[in-house]
Amino acid sequence: MEIFGIPLQAFLGQLLLGLVNGSFYAMLSLGLAVIFGLLGIVNFAHGALYMMGAYVAWLGLEKFGLNFWLALVAAPIIVGAVGVVVERTLLKHLYKIDHIYGLLLTFGLALIAEGIFRDQFGVSGQQYSVPESLQGATNLGFMVLPNYRGFVVVASLVICLGTWWVIERTRLGAYLRAGTENPALVQAFGINVPMMVMLTYGAGAGLAAMAGVLAAPVIQITPLMGSNLIIIVFAVVVIGGMGSIMGSILTGLALGLVEGLTKVFYPEASSIVVFVIMAIVLMIRPAGLFGKEK
Amino acid sequence: MSSSNAVDLARRARLGWGIGLALLVAAPFVGVYPVFMMKALCYAIFACAFNLLLGFTGLLSFGHAAYLGAAAYATGWLVRSAGWPPELGVLAGVALGAALGAVVGFIAIRRQGIYFAMITLAMAQMVFFVCLQAPFTGGEDGLQGVPRGKLLGLLPLNSDLVLYFVVLAVFVAVFLAVVRIVHSPYGQVLKAIRENEPRAISLGYDVDKYKLLAFVLSTAIAGLAGSMKTLVLGFATLSDVHWSLSGEVVLMTLLGGMGTFAGPVIGAFTIIGLQTYLADRVGSWVTVIIGAIFVVCVLAFRKGFVGEFNAWQQRRAKPAE
Numbered sequence: 087m088e089i090f091g092i093p094l095q096a097f098l099g100q101l102l103l104g105l106v107n108g109s110f111y112a113m114l115s116l117g118l119a120v121i122f123g124l125l126g127i128v129n130f131a132h133g134a135l136y137m138m139g140a141y142v143a144w145l146g147l148e149k150f151g152l153n154f155w156l157a158l159v160a161a162p163i164i165v166g167a168v169g170v171v172v173e174r175t176l177l178k179h180l181y182k183i184d185h186i187y188g189l190l191l192t193f194g195l196a197l198i199a200e201g202i203f204r205d206q207f208g209v210s211g212q213q214y215s216v217p218e219s220l221q222g223a224t225n226l227g228f229m230v231l232p233n234y235r236g237f238v239v240v241a242s243l244v245i246c247l248g249t250w251w252v253i254e255r256t257r258l259g260a261y262l263r264a265g266t267e268n269p270a271l272v273q274a275f276g277i278n279v280p281m282m283v284m285l286t287y288g289a290g291a292g293l294a295a296m297a298g299v300l301a302a303p304v305i306q307i308t309p310l311m312g313s314n315l316i317i318i319v320f321a322v323v324v325i326g327g328m329g330s331i332m333g334s335i336l337t338g339l340a341l342g343l344v345e346g347l348t349k350v351f352y353p354e355a356s357s358i359v360v361f362v363i364m365a366i367v368l369m370i371r372p373a374g375l376f377g378k379e380k
Numbered sequence: 381m382s383s384s385n386a387v388d389l390a391r392r393a394r395l396g397w398g399i400g401l402a403l404l405v406a407a408p409f410v411g412v413y414p415v416f417m418m419k420a421l422c423y424a425i426f427a428c429a430f431n432l433l434l435g436f437t438g439l440l441s442f443g444h445a446a447y448l449g450a451a452a453y454a455t456g457w458l459v460r461s462a463g464w465p466p467e468l469g470v471l472a473g474v475a476l477g478a479a480l481g482a483v484v485g486f487i488a489i490r491r492q493g494i495y496f497a498m499i500t501l502a503m504a505q506m507v508f509f510v511c512l513q514a515p516f517t518g519g520e521d522g523l524q525g526v527p528r529g530k531l532l533g534l535l536p537l538n539s540d541l542v543l544y545f546v547v548l549a550v551f552v553a554v555f556l557a558v559v560r561i562v563h564s565p566y567g568q569v570l571k572a573i574r575e576n577e578p579r580a581i582s583l584g585y586d587v588d589k590y591k592l593l594a595f596v597l598s599t600a601i602a603g604l605a606g607s608m609k610t611l612v613l614g615f616a617t618l619s620d621v622h623w624s625l626s627g628e629v630v631l632m633t634l635l636g637g638m639g640t641f642a643g644p645v646i647g648a649f650t651i652i653g654l655q656t657y658l659a660d661r662v663g664s665w666v667t668v669i670i671g672a673i674f675v676v677c678v679l680a681f682r683k684g685f686v687g688e689f690n691a692w693q694q695r696r697a698k699p700a701e
Contacts, residue, residue, distance in 0.1 A: 122494075128494050128497070128498065176675065176679065179679055180678070180679075183682075185493055185494045186440045186493070186494060186497060187678050187682070189440075189442070189494060189497055190630060190634070190674060190677075190678050191674070191675055191678040191679070193627055193630075193671075193674060194670075194671040194672070194673075194674025194675040194677075194678065195671065195675065196671070197624075197627070197667050197668070197670055197671030197674065198667075198668050198671035198672060198675070199671075200667060200671075201664050201665060201666070201667030201668035201669075201670075201671060202664075202668055204664040204667070205663065205664040205665060205668070313623070317501055317502060317505045317623060318502075318505075320498040320501060320502055321498075321502040321505075323498065324491070324495060324498050324499055324502065354513060357509045357512075357513075358506045358509050358510070360502075361502050361503060361505060361506040362506070364499070364502055364503075365487050365503070368487050368488075368490050368491065368499065369487065369490075372490040372491055
């Protein structure tokens with residue numbers, strides 16, 4: 087069976103790959119949006135945190151025999167703790183000054199993290215094998231679905247929707263949203279805003295690390311994997327607008343799909359298609375698809 | 381009292397520039413490696429261009445390497461493969477920098493602040509991918525072996541000393557041009573936009589037009605820096621268009637002192653000097669050190685060398701009043 091002259095299996099395979107990439111875009115842009123909302127910081131180090139998550143999984147397996155499922159729990163905790171330390175020692179000095187300094191500081195942090203990991207592990211990619219229970223593929227009739235890829239898409243959807251639920255539907259999330267609007271007032275109501283800010287950054291870091299662990303079996307683990315991805319995620323965030331959680335999730339997934347489609351029809355353009363879309367969206371709707379004009 | 385103070389400061393600044401120029405003229409005769417000096421001067425031109433945007437207009441472009449890199453490739457290809465003379469190759473590089481800046485600037489000025497930074501970064505990454513995949517850029521290897529040729533068919537640039545003074549002349553011209561632009565009525569409007577954009581709008585200025593022109597001026601000069609760099613080193617590679625260079629130019633400007641004239645120059649010499657010195661000694665730790673300088677600058681040294689020096693001068697002058 088063919089679709090537009092391309093075998094259906096190859097077509098659906100690329101779409102699935104796009105969806106997997108889109109899952110990572112969604113998880114990372116979600117974390118970026120939440121951190122930006124409360125801290126006013128565009129976290130360039132988000133890519134480095136994602137990279138660290140993947141390395142925790144790989145190191146855990148190589149050195150301590152930590153399996154994938156434990157890594158999925160351990161990496162967010164370890165990297166989240168790193169995030170908390172970074173927030174307490176460095177980021178908290180920046181809240182009163184121009185937002186660009188937050189970007190610059192986290193850019194410096196990303197360089198430091200990358201340099202250290204490159205020194206320790208070199209630039210060549212590391213392999214992480216798919217956990218045993220998710221190896222193999224399932225024949226769905228119209229296509230053969232590699233189990234792990236299906237799992238990544240489902241897991242990231244669960245994580246994204248879970249985060250959405252916490253922020254939009256729980257009391258904690260209500261504090262968080264209130265803190266985004268007016269931190270001084272929320273503090274006056276007796277809520278410990280600095281603590282909330284710290285935990286938010288930690289949670290954002292943990293989310294990035296979890297994405298890193300999920301990515302580990304499907305990519306090459308390198309010190310630069312985070313920065314290459316984070317720039318695309320910036321474009322995703324500009325396209326979606328940082329105002330809406332659901333907007334970030336949908337934009338991330340959709341752009342992954344578009345990228346996958348481009349790989350099928352015009353592979354040369356697949357690395358720039360997200361940026362082209364960003365330019366077009368900015369022409370038509372400068373505030374982003376889900377953003378509010380401020 | 382305060383106005384004579386300002387005159388005094390301006391006179392001192394000019395004295396400082398004079399001393400700096402004398403040092404630059406003397407450098408090759410006292411044994412400083414001319415290629416290093418030329419490279420540093422090219423990045424100083426680049427940082428001056430960047431400072432025109434960040435320091436004097438308040439726009440953080442996080443993708444300035446794209447313009448330097450695109451011009452570096454254009455000049456390299458035209459001079460090497462199409463046999464153009466160097467001066468035309470450089471002009472073409474400047475034109476490409478300006479054209480690219482016009483396109484990116486037109487898109488990016490639709491958003492302010494932090495979004496502007498993200499958009500310029502994303503657009504620069506697009507230029508990076510084009511340079512990686514285009515058939516005439518040499519992919520991972522880049523363009524190697526670009527000849528220096530003869531300037532205007534007369535001046536043999538193969539001599540390091542001759543080329544050094546050509547680069548120095550270009551640098552001085554750029555430096556003075558930036559000073560002139562900033563002090564012109566146009567430059568004053570840019571400062572007004574930096575300080576308070578809504579007010580500039582309410583005063584009737586077409587802010588977007590001013591910002592776009594500043595962006596194009598800056599990218600054209602960045603292109604000039606890239607073209608000169610290709611002539612000096614004889615190659616253009618992917619590291620010229622990579623985002624890490626976009627970050628480095630921010631650091632040069634921040635470290636030297638953004639919004640000051642001499643700051644970016646001092647910053648560029650510091651960073652290039654540091655990289656050259658450390659490259660063989662510490663390997664990947666160069667990145668860590670650059671990152672750490674970034675963090676320290678943002679946390680505790682936001683005025684940079686020149687800014688801190690000026691503040692110190694002013695503090696010293698006050699008690700006498």
